[in-house]
Amino acid sequence: MQTAIRRPVRPTISHWLAPLVWLLLLLGACWGMSWLEPLFRLAEPDSRDIIYDRADFIVLLGRHLQVVGVAALLAIGIGVAAAIAVTRPAGRDFLPMVSQLASMGQTFPPVAVLALAVPVLGFGNLPVIVALLLYGLLPIVRNTLAGLESIDGGVAEAARGMGMTGGQRLWRVELPLAAPIILAGIRTSVTINIATAAIGSTVGASNLGDPIISGIVNGNIAYVLQGALLIGLLALSVDSLFARLQPGSPD
Amino acid sequence: MRPNSVLISLMLVLLATWLGLDAVSVAANRIVPGEGVGVGGIAGWPGVLTSLMPMLAVLLLAWRPTGRHLRLALMLVILMLTALPLWLVVAAAATVDPSLPQARMAIGPAVWIAIFVLLLALIELRGRVPLPSWQNGLLYLLPLLSLALSLMLDLEPLALRQEYQVRKSAFLTAIGEHLLLVSAAVGISLSLGVGLAMAMRHWPRAQRFGFTLLNFLQTIPSLALFGLLLAPLAWLSDRYDWLAALGISGIGWAPALLALIAYSLLPMVRNTYVALEEVDPGVIDAARGMGMSRAQIFRQVRLPLGLPVILEGIRITTVQGIGLTAVAALIGAGGLGRFIFQGLGQAAMDLVLLGALPILIMALLADALLAALTEKIRPGGTH
Structure with a gap:
C-alpha cells in the first residue's frame, strides 16, 4: 500500500534538478542583482536609481517566506485536523457545512479577503498572515476531505477486520492513501499564498512585493521588473519542489 | 433523537459574540477613529433581551430537531437576517448625533460575525429542510428586501453608504x-x-x-x-x-x-x-x-x-x-x-x-x- 503511492527510487540529483536550478537562480538573483544593472538600465535609461536599494533582496525574500511559511503551517495544521475531525463519527454532523463552506470559500478572491482582514486587524504582517491562513485553509480542507472520502470502503473494512483501532486506521491507512490529494491541496494553497503575500506589501507588510509597489508608485519600471523576477522565481522554485514531492503529477 | 450539534454550536458562538463584541462603531467624521458601541449601548436591556429571544429559541429547537422544529428554526434564522438591517437603522438613530452632518456609523464585528454565523446556519438548515425551489428563492429575497428598504429609509449615517454617495x-x-x-x-x-x-x-x-x-x-x-x-x-x-x-x-x-x-x-x-x-x-x-x-x-x-x-x-x-x-x-x-x-x-x-x-x-x-x-x-x- 505504501509502495503503491511512492515513486520508484530514482537517481536523486536528477530528480531534484528542476527545483534546485530554480532555487539557485532565485538566490543568485537576490545576491547578484547589481550585476544585472546594465540590463535594467535598458528598461529605465533616464533614472538615477536602477537597483532597488531600500532593503536587501535576501531580507525581503526571507520576510516573504516567513509570512507564507507561518500561514501555510497553520493552515495545514488546522485544515487537516478539521477535515479529519469532521470525517470521524463524533464530528460527522459538521461535515456537510464544512465541505460546503470550503467549496464556497474558493470563490472568494484572495485580494478581497486580504482587504477585509485589514479593517479588523490593522496594517502590518498580522492581517496578511490571517488572510493567507483563512484563504489557504480552504483548498487544504477540501482536498483532505476529498482524499479521505475517496478511500474505498473495502479498504477501511479490511483494516477494521485486521483489528486496527480508529487511530491506527487513520495513521496507517487513511492518511497515507489520501496523501497525494492532500499534498495537491497544500500546493494550491501555497502557490496562491505566495502571490497574495506580494499584494500584502500594499497593507504595510514588507516583502518581495515592495519593489513592485514602489516601482509602480514612482514610475520606475526597473524596480517593478526586479520584484517581479524574484517573486516569479520564488513561485516557480516552490511549485517545482511540490511537483517532485507529489507522486504522479504531470511534471 | 440526537440534538443538532451544528446549530447548537453556531447559536452559542452567535450569543457570545453578539453580547461580547462591538455592534457598531461611531465616529464624528471620516478622520477620527470610531468608538465601539455594544448591543447594550444601543437599545438598553429590553432591546438586548428581545434580540436574544430568537437565538435562544433556535437553540431550544435544535435540542430536539424534528422536521417541524427545524422548519421553525429556518424561519427564525431568516427572521434574524431580515431584522439585522432594520436593527442597524435603530442603531444609527440611537448612536449618531443628528446635529453632526459628518458623523458616521460603521458596522462592527458583532454584526459581521452575526451575518456570517446566520448564513452558516442557513446552509446547515437548507440541507435538512426540503423546500420547493420558489420558496427557496423567497427565503433569500426577504433579507435582501429588508436591506434595500433600510438603505432607502434611514441609513444615512452608515459609513459605507456615505462613501458610496460621494463617488x-x-x-x-x-x-x-x-x-x-x-x-x-x-x-x-x-x-x-x-x-x-x-x-x-x-x-x-x-x-x-x-x-x-x-x-x-x-x-x-x-x-x-x-x-x-x-x-x-x-x-x-x-x-x-x-x-x-x-x-x-x-x-x-x-x-x-x-x-x-x-x-x-x-x-x-x-x-x-x-x-x-x-x-x-x-x-x-x-x-x-x-x-x-x-x-x-x-x-x-x-x-x-x-x-x-x-x-x-x-x-x-x-x-x-x-x-x-x-x-x-x-x-x-x-x-x-x-x-x-x-x-x-x-x-x-x-x-x-x-x-x-x-x-x-x-x-x-x-x-x-x-x-x-x-x-x-x-x-x-x-x-
Whole structure:
C-alpha cells in the first residue's frame, strides 16, 4: 500500500534538478542583482536609481517566506485536523457545512479577503498572515476531505477486520492513501499564498512585493521588473519542489 | 433523537459574540477613529433581551430537531437576517448625533460575525429542510428586501453608504470597467482556448509542451505578471504610434487584459481538451455506426456532451478573473480594486469595503449562475 503511492527510487540529483536550478537562480538573483544593472538600465535609461536599494533582496525574500511559511503551517495544521475531525463519527454532523463552506470559500478572491482582514486587524504582517491562513485553509480542507472520502470502503473494512483501532486506521491507512490529494491541496494553497503575500506589501507588510509597489508608485519600471523576477522565481522554485514531492503529477 | 450539534454550536458562538463584541462603531467624521458601541449601548436591556429571544429559541429547537422544529428554526434564522438591517437603522438613530452632518456609523464585528454565523446556519438548515425551489428563492429575497428598504429609509449615517454617495458615478464606472475587463478576458481566452485545445488534439506532440507552458504561466504570481508585462508594452507603445493611439501602454487596461488572458488559458484549454477528448468511445462508435461524418460527430455528439465541462472552465476563469482584476487596479486598469487600494492608502476602511464587498458578491453570483447553467444543459437533465 505504501509502495503503491511512492515513486520508484530514482537517481536523486536528477530528480531534484528542476527545483534546485530554480532555487539557485532565485538566490543568485537576490545576491547578484547589481550585476544585472546594465540590463535594467535598458528598461529605465533616464533614472538615477536602477537597483532597488531600500532593503536587501535576501531580507525581503526571507520576510516573504516567513509570512507564507507561518500561514501555510497553520493552515495545514488546522485544515487537516478539521477535515479529519469532521470525517470521524463524533464530528460527522459538521461535515456537510464544512465541505460546503470550503467549496464556497474558493470563490472568494484572495485580494478581497486580504482587504477585509485589514479593517479588523490593522496594517502590518498580522492581517496578511490571517488572510493567507483563512484563504489557504480552504483548498487544504477540501482536498483532505476529498482524499479521505475517496478511500474505498473495502479498504477501511479490511483494516477494521485486521483489528486496527480508529487511530491506527487513520495513521496507517487513511492518511497515507489520501496523501497525494492532500499534498495537491497544500500546493494550491501555497502557490496562491505566495502571490497574495506580494499584494500584502500594499497593507504595510514588507516583502518581495515592495519593489513592485514602489516601482509602480514612482514610475520606475526597473524596480517593478526586479520584484517581479524574484517573486516569479520564488513561485516557480516552490511549485517545482511540490511537483517532485507529489507522486504522479504531470511534471 | 440526537440534538443538532451544528446549530447548537453556531447559536452559542452567535450569543457570545453578539453580547461580547462591538455592534457598531461611531465616529464624528471620516478622520477620527470610531468608538465601539455594544448591543447594550444601543437599545438598553429590553432591546438586548428581545434580540436574544430568537437565538435562544433556535437553540431550544435544535435540542430536539424534528422536521417541524427545524422548519421553525429556518424561519427564525431568516427572521434574524431580515431584522439585522432594520436593527442597524435603530442603531444609527440611537448612536449618531443628528446635529453632526459628518458623523458616521460603521458596522462592527458583532454584526459581521452575526451575518456570517446566520448564513452558516442557513446552509446547515437548507440541507435538512426540503423546500420547493420558489420558496427557496423567497427565503433569500426577504433579507435582501429588508436591506434595500433600510438603505432607502434611514441609513444615512452608515459609513459605507456615505462613501458610496460621494463617488456614485465613479462606483458605477468601476463596476462597468471591472465587468468589461473580465468578460473580454473570458471571451478572448475562450476562443483562444478552444482553438488551442483543437490544435492539441490534432498534434499530440504539442500537447505536453502546451500544458507545461500554461502551467508555468499559472504559477507566476499576478502582481509579478502585471509587472513583467509593463516593460515590453511600454516599449512597444513607444515604438509604434498606432499602438499608442489604441490606448495600449505599459500602464492601464492592456497589460491587465493580457495577464488575465494568460491566467485564464490554462483552465480553459484544460477543460475544453478534456471535454472533447473524454467522450465515451462507445458513444462515438455508435454515432459512427449510425453513419455520421466526422464533422457531424463533432457538432452533434462531442460538443453537446462536452459543453458542461467547457462551461465549468468558463466558470473557473470568470471567478478567478473577477479577483485578479482587483489586483489590476494597481497598474491603473481601473475597476473596483481602485477603491480597495485607495482605501488602504487613506486608511479609510469603509472605502476598502466599498470595493471588496461588490467584488465578493460578483464572484459568488457568477459562480452560482454559471453552476446553475452547467446543471441545466447537462445531457440527461438535472441530477
